[in-house]
Amino acid sequence: MTATKVIMSYPWKSRTEVDGSRQGSCLRDEVKAVAKRELREDDMIRRQAIQQFVEWILKNKDLSDCRTDSNFLLRFLRVKKFSLPMAQDMLLKYLNLRQTFSHLLTKLDCFQPAVAELINKGYLFPSPIRDANGRKVVIGVCSSFDPYKYSNVDMAKVHMMTYEALLEDEETQVTGVVHVGDLRGVNMAYVSLWSPAEFATVFKWGEHSLPMRHKEVHLLYVPAPLKYVYDFVRGRLSQKIRDRFTFYATLEEMHTKVDPKTLPKEYGGVIPMADMIEQWKQELLSKRDRLMDLDSMKLLDNSCVMKKDRNNNANKKSDISNVTGSFRRLDVD
Structure with a gap:
């Protein structure tokens, strides 16, 4: 109940997020x-x-x-x-x-078993609290993704489903999105899920094809051995987006740039991650038909x-x- 009060009273809460209606x-x-x-x-x-x-x-x-x-x-x-x-x-x-x-990008059904598992585990979800600029904060927890169990298709569908659902909110269209990623545990098994050609093309086309305003990208605990991959990812993006990447070695360091209130309790916020995930599951369920109709x-x-x-x-x-x-x-x- 306390978490609900925090969510509803935040000044940047969108009308559609509060009442669920389409604007x-x-x-x-x-x-x-x-x-x-x-x-x-x-x-x-x-x-x-x-x-x-x-x-x-x-x-x-x-x-x-x-x-x-x-x-x-x-x-x-x-x-x-x-x-x-x-x-x-x-x-x-x-x-x-x-x-x-x-x-990778169609049949965005939150009932698909692998997709549902990743959503339940909190691989990717938005915070219900917007930042001081009214932007949605999307949180990715890479340790929730088992590269030996899930595929690049599962990964891509969760990302696309998340972004498409967020774009249904007009305030998010205007204010944009902030990305926060915890990359602990990422290793070569994650990279080997993708062929270099497909990986390159998806990233290169994605920025110019998906109508999202990517305002900031904050990456926490980036494994040093994977610097080639992150250099490659950034290299496929425009200079404007590239300049919005920031890397952190500690959570305290990230708090200097990312308001802790927008993060789960496990990362210094006030709302438990499980509550954020549950709220996001309900939102995806309410938008399921709309996302499926995109096909x-x-x-x-x-x-x-x-x-x-x-x-x-x-x-x-x-x-x-x-x-x-x-x-x-x-x-x-």
């Missing part, structure tokens, strides 16, 4: 101020952009059963600061990503997306070769 554009005043300042969003721009976006989708013969509700379209418009051409391009990339890696959207022709990707990735083969070499060095180390 249109009912952002609170403080969130509207962020949207105006950082995204150039106001009522007129939002209405016009959504209308033009819907018209474009309905006329686009390469799209089938694409969502046209404002909640879905706004996540692309907001991450691209209401540049309609860039938002349209990102939507195409998003659908192409889901279809290209359908084994009905289709990109019938991805030639325009792939042409741009080929033009922007002339050195792709060289990049993959370098990654493979790094993975081999890890085996030696």
Whole structure:
């Protein structure tokens, strides 16, 4: 009961997170101020952009059963600061990503046994308490993932399910997400779950295809022997995202940058991790049908997306070769 009082009284708690209803554009005043300042969003721009976006989708013969509700379209418009051409391009990339890696990113069912186990164990979950800037804090506990029991498919589905569910909340679309990862126990078994080519492509495409505002990435207890992998991951991302990575050797050091109140009690917060996980399970359950319905959207022709990707990735083969070499060095180390 105490935890509930803390959650409900926190000033950045979203209306939809409190009452569970789906919102249109009912952002609170403080969130509207962020949207105006950082995204150039106001009522007129939002209405016009959504209308033009819907018209474009309905006329686009390469799209089938694409969502046209404002909640879905706004996540692309907001991450691209209401540049309609860039938002349209990102939507195409998003659908192409889901279809290209359908084994990883579709059928996001929280009832799948392996996925359900990872959620129950707290492999990845958001804190119910937002930080002082209104951002969602997503917590990953790598020790909850057994690389000898679970696959890269299980890993990817949990991540994609988490991000898709978070994007259903418009305040999170505006304020963005902070990532906190406890990497204790990570070893080469985690890395060997992925082929270098697939690992490289998912990371490289993911930043440009998933409409999320990644504000900060805080990594705790990063194993030194895996520095090649983390250098590779950061190297596949834009400089903007790369600059938002921070590494910590101790929990106390991380508390200087991450508000402990947003973390589980086990990490210096006030709400037990089990309570956070249980609340997240209920939220995923309430959004299960909506997440499953994403699979009905289709990109019938991805030639325009792939042409741009080929033009922007002339050195792709060289990049993959370098990654493979790094993975081999890890085996030696």
